[in-house]
Amino acid sequence: MMHNFLANNRSELIDRCRMKVAQRPERGATAGQLQDGVPTFLDQLIRTLRIEQSLDPMESRKISGPSDGTSSLSEMGVSAALHGQMLLELGFSVDQVVHDYGDPCQAITDLAYERDAPFLVDEFRTLNRCLDNAIADAVTEFSYQRDVAVESGKIVEMNERHGSFSHELRNFLGTATLAFAAGKAGDLSFSGATGNVLERSLDALTNLVDQSLGEVRKTAENDQGFSLFSLAELVADVKQSADLAANVSGCVFTVSHVDSRIGIRGNRDLLYSSVMNLLQNAFKFTQAHTEVTLDAYADADRILLDVKDHCGGLPGGDAEGLFLPFVQNGRNKSGLGLGLSIARRSMESIGGELSVRDEAGKGCVFTISLPRYAMTLE
Structure with missing residues (x-):
């Protein structure tokens, strides 16, 4: 039985996976990640295989999820989602997410070949299902969190642009207002120095608004709205x-x-x-x-x-x-x-x-x- 083989060789499989991760320089795994990632997946896989040999095999779906690709909350899905989020926070790519689940699959296959361990076809199907579901949940969460991060960055950037625009607008408008107030209070002609200040301020306001409109139009080109x-x-x-x-x-x-x-x-x-x-x-x-x-x-x-x-x-x-x-x-x-x-x-x-x-x-x-x-x- 595969679940017995995995349980009896759990430590060996974990060590092999850790070696594979450690050999990928770009991965840079921490001790905590090496301790939690693969052992959690193996334990869930072992429990899934055991339940499938029981009188109520469908209960295993609560751990590993369904085989038809439909959305379902499962223990493995939750763990995989957390794993995908963790890799994003560490700055890794989506390829790394997939690689991390390829390691236990390769370790199990290699060790089974070395020990000449016989597995049933259904057990291999369960292994593939668990890997598919874990990869899908990890990649989905990775992509979602990445999109959220990108969108948050855009919002921050937009707020900075709006803040800069408002600041400049206020400065130019303030100067124009002061020049107009000075001219009005002193009954001055606007052909003099005060008028020049007012004119320069109004010209600057016009240029600022034109530049802002140009940016808005270019941004709008990306929003089809058909x-x-x-x-x-x-x-x-x-x-x-x-x-x-x-x-x-x-x-x-x-x-x-x-x-x-x-x-x-x-x-x-x-x-x-x-x-x-x-x-x-x-x-x-x-x-x-x-x-x-x-x-x-x-x-x-x-x-x-x-x-x-x-x-x-x-x-x-x-x-x-x-x-x-x-x-x-x-x-x-x-x-x-x-x-x-x-x-x-x-x-x-x-x-x-x-x-x-x-x-x-x-x-x-x-x-x-x-x-x-x-x-x-x-």
């Missing part, structure tokens, strides 16, 4: 916001009719943000009193959104250079030069494309291309 939504409704929302920007820029903004049956599957917020980036770019560079247009339509199995301006065309025709981050080609150097770069990456993240066509002497046409879907509206 859904099916109406192209017509999206364009209507875009028009409502873009009309205000067009008025400030002194240009005419025209939106073509959109078929209400056309649907898009993707991240609505990313698409809205990308279209607004293209329009803001168009309003910024189109010549005074000219027209910016937004056309949204279906072409075969694709949805196209065209933003056309009258900027006069690209110097040298360098279209692809527009999408490089921090590149500003026009005379207007306001902003960070990130809008087009973020828009392209956003579209690529949801399976779309963003391209530009230079109309020499006239302007540019930016085109977003996405898969087409039917929209059922009630």
